[in-house]
Amino acid sequence: MSSVTALTIAPKEMDYLRAKFRGYYREHLVPPRLLHEREFGFGFERKIEYRHKQFESAHGLQEFIQRESPFFISYSAAYYRYPGATPMGKKEPHGAELIFDLDAGYEHENHNPMLCTHCLNKVREETHALVEDYLLGDFGFSKKNLSINFSGQKGYHVHVDDDSVRSLSQEARKQLSNYVTAQSLDMDRVFVKQDLGSRKYVLRGPTSASRGWSGRVYAKARGLVERGNEEEMKKEGLSKKQINFIKENQALMIQNIDRGNWGAVKGLETVWRDLLQRTMQLKSVNVDERVSYDMVRLIRMPQSLHGDTGFIAKTMSQQELPTFDPTKEALAFSRTARVRMKMKEAAAFELQGESYALKKEEEKELPENVAVLLLCKKKAILV
Ligand SMILES: [Zn+2]
Structure with a gap:
């Protein structure tokens, strides 16, 4: 019997995941714009365990990732003169992207906590409405200054970065997100x-x-x-x-x-x-308003991996958004290479176009993408 508890990943599985994540970043690291002006945060078990990190170049970021193998990479929406300085007051911000965070939180019958297609579709539709009706429509932002990415788990992030946005105060950001949620509508x-x-x-x-x-x-x-x-x-x-x-x-x-x-x-x-x-x-669109107005917050780095799924926080164009399917398009690993797994718990979900219904204690060879998801979700062990 395995001594693995439901909350931790055992050393063998941890090593496997770390190697997978490192391998992904060796090939696919996409450094953010103005990397040297951003604060970085990293997580291993939780989303952000270390913050106040600063890198001068993509090379420095890559070195850190290869050495430390983080499962979560976040960066600041804010641009700082001294991104690594502590406390926050010493960083000297000079502007910030405007970020909208949409997360699936829908109550419905047959919700699948493992990976819910219904919820993923719904949050994608809301993101589309946010972009079309509010950001491009009512607010008049320019298409070229918007960037949309899947969060890597359940939701989407929309980043707006142009000169008019960078200098917006916290209060102005609050008003914009209130407008979208119709909170402040009199x-x-x-x-x-x-x-x-x-x-x-x-x-x-x-x-x-x-x-x-x-x-x-x-x-x-x-x-x-x-x-x-x-x-x-x-x-x-x-x-x-x-x-x-x-x-x-x-x-x-x-x-x-x-x-x-x-x-x-x-x-x-x-x-x-x-x-x-x-x-x-x-x-109205259900955005997490704190993410929009709290300028010192860190947000998942687009194109990085999400440690709870192994999915890519994938960036997409506006044209791609209406049909984006993370269970096919946010996958980072091999669709064909097989890994022998043993289930700790039952799990049912769809991935890379196939339905899986796995029983507790079942042993099976599964595609690498499926294996990584199950390990990240602590539902299975390697055999
Ligand atoms: Zn659901």
């Missing part, structure tokens, strides 16, 4: 009750020229009114009476909505507010 500023005196008022709201969140709710409401589809309106929670109201006053409403007058047909104020709320739920 409904009373999207729809405003304008007092006309003598107890009369109009409800002013988004117009055909509105952009951002206002533009989103405008498009949703106008579409709903224009199509006049009863089923669709019912799904949005409208009552029979409200639906009839809309159908009878369709043309008048469209005309007024386009000009920002949302009160032309009375009695629908709550409908518009509810619609805004649902738009916020549906369109």
Whole structure:
């Protein structure tokens, strides 16, 4: 019987993984831009155990990796004059990339904690919405300054690096991430009750020229009114009476909505507010805001390996994102070379296009990518 516990990797497996990781970096180390101005952090068991490391060149970074064999490599979003100095106050930052971190955290039936295709697809869709709707759309960042990478485990990271972003304050970064998550959106500023005196008022709201969140709710409401589809309106929670109201006053409403007058047909104020709320739920993107505003944080180095999976934190183009499949495209090792393994626990998952359902105590020859994943997840040992 093996004496390996569920929490540690035994020396034999550790040596195997270290050799694999070192071999990957010998061939595939991609040093980040302005490497010498970044702080580095490394982890062996946990993600970051050592930080405040600084390298003058890619050669220095490679030497360190070959000597120490870290399982996690992170770098600072911030650029420093003295990246290796401690405490933090002595580093002298002069700007930072803006980073959005999306992690899969969805509750659903049949979630697979080992490797969940459903969750991976969902977080990829959210990342795509973040890039298209917010970063390129509402914020107007330029494509060439965005870079997208898989996190190596469950999520995605988007880095924005241009002159306008580098100098953003922590507060400004907070506002940007709040905007994306719709945290700070004030409904009373999207729809405003304008007092006309003598107890009369109009409800002013988004117009055909509105952009951002206002533009989103405008498009949703106008579409709903224009199509006049009863089923669709019912799904949005409208009552029979409200639906009839809309159908009878369709043309008048469209005309007024386009000009920002949302009160032309009375009695629908709550409908518009509810619609805004649902738009916020549906369109907001679940980013980890701390990653965006905390400028001293370290983030996984793109193209490095993730120690909990052995997957590459792979960089991809915007065109590649919608169909990116980490279980095929983030694999670092051989698809064909076989390794004899013994399972410590049962595991079921899909990798490199094949389904695996492995039983406890089962012994099997498995492709290297599968072996590395199982070892990183502490589910198996080498035989
Ligand atoms: Zn899942």
